Amino acid sequence: MSKPCKNVPRTTTQLLRDLKAGKIVGKGVPIESRRECVQWLSLEGLSNAEIADLFQMCEKTIRRDIAELRRKNAIYPSQTLAAEMLGEYQLQIQASIKRLRRVCRDSRANPSDLIASERVIMDSLDQLLLRLHSVGLTNGMESPQNESADLAELLHAATVIGTELGEDSEMGIQVIALLESIRSSIDKGNAA
Structure with missing residues (x-):
C-alpha cells in the first residue's frame, strides 16, 4: 500500500518514478513539485486524464496546473529575447548538422542518403541565415533571396x-x- 508523500524526492524524475511505482501518493505531492511533474508528463504526451489518474486527482486540478504553467512559461518581448532564441536556434542547427555529418561518415550509408543529408544541412544553414537576416543581424549583407x-x-x-x-x-x-x-x-x- 502506498504511503502519503512526506519526504518528497528532490528530482522530478525520481518523483515520477516513485509515483508510477506506487511508493508515494500523488495527492500528498506539494503543488510546485506536482506542477513540474504535470509539465513533464504533458510534454511526454500524456492526456490530462492520464495525469490526473497518476496523481489520483480530478482532471480539473490538472487543467488548473496546466493553465498556471502557461502563465509561468509565458514569453514577453524583451531586449534580449530575440538574441537568446536565435542563439538557441543556432545551437540546435549546429547539433543537427553534427549528427547528420556523423551519419554521413558511416561506411554503410548509401549515396542517396549522403546527398539528402547534405541538402538538409544546406537548407538548415539557409534557414539560419534567413532568420538572422529577418531580425537585422546580418547588417550590410544583401537579402539572401532577391x-x-x-x-x-x-x-x-x-x-x-x-x-x-x-x-x-x-x-x-x-x-x-x-x-x-x-x-x-x-x-x-x-x-x-
Missing part, C-alpha cells in the same frame, strides 16, 4: 505545373501561354 531568384523559382514551378497538366489540357495551354507572356516581359525588361 526578386529575380524568386521569379525564376516561380517560373520553374509554373513550368512543372503546366507540363504535369499536359499540353493538350485547356488549363495546361493557359499556364504555358502565361509563362511565355511572363518570359517575354522579363526579356523586354532586361533588354531595356
Whole structure:
C-alpha cells in the first residue's frame, strides 16, 4: 500500500518514478513539485486524464496546473529575447548538422542518403541565415533571396505545373501561354 508523500524526492524524475511505482501518493505531492511533474508528463504526451489518474486527482486540478504553467512559461518581448532564441536556434542547427555529418561518415550509408543529408544541412544553414537576416543581424549583407531568384523559382514551378497538366489540357495551354507572356516581359525588361 502506498504511503502519503512526506519526504518528497528532490528530482522530478525520481518523483515520477516513485509515483508510477506506487511508493508515494500523488495527492500528498506539494503543488510546485506536482506542477513540474504535470509539465513533464504533458510534454511526454500524456492526456490530462492520464495525469490526473497518476496523481489520483480530478482532471480539473490538472487543467488548473496546466493553465498556471502557461502563465509561468509565458514569453514577453524583451531586449534580449530575440538574441537568446536565435542563439538557441543556432545551437540546435549546429547539433543537427553534427549528427547528420556523423551519419554521413558511416561506411554503410548509401549515396542517396549522403546527398539528402547534405541538402538538409544546406537548407538548415539557409534557414539560419534567413532568420538572422529577418531580425537585422546580418547588417550590410544583401537579402539572401532577391526578386529575380524568386521569379525564376516561380517560373520553374509554373513550368512543372503546366507540363504535369499536359499540353493538350485547356488549363495546361493557359499556364504555358502565361509563362511565355511572363518570359517575354522579363526579356523586354532586361533588354531595356
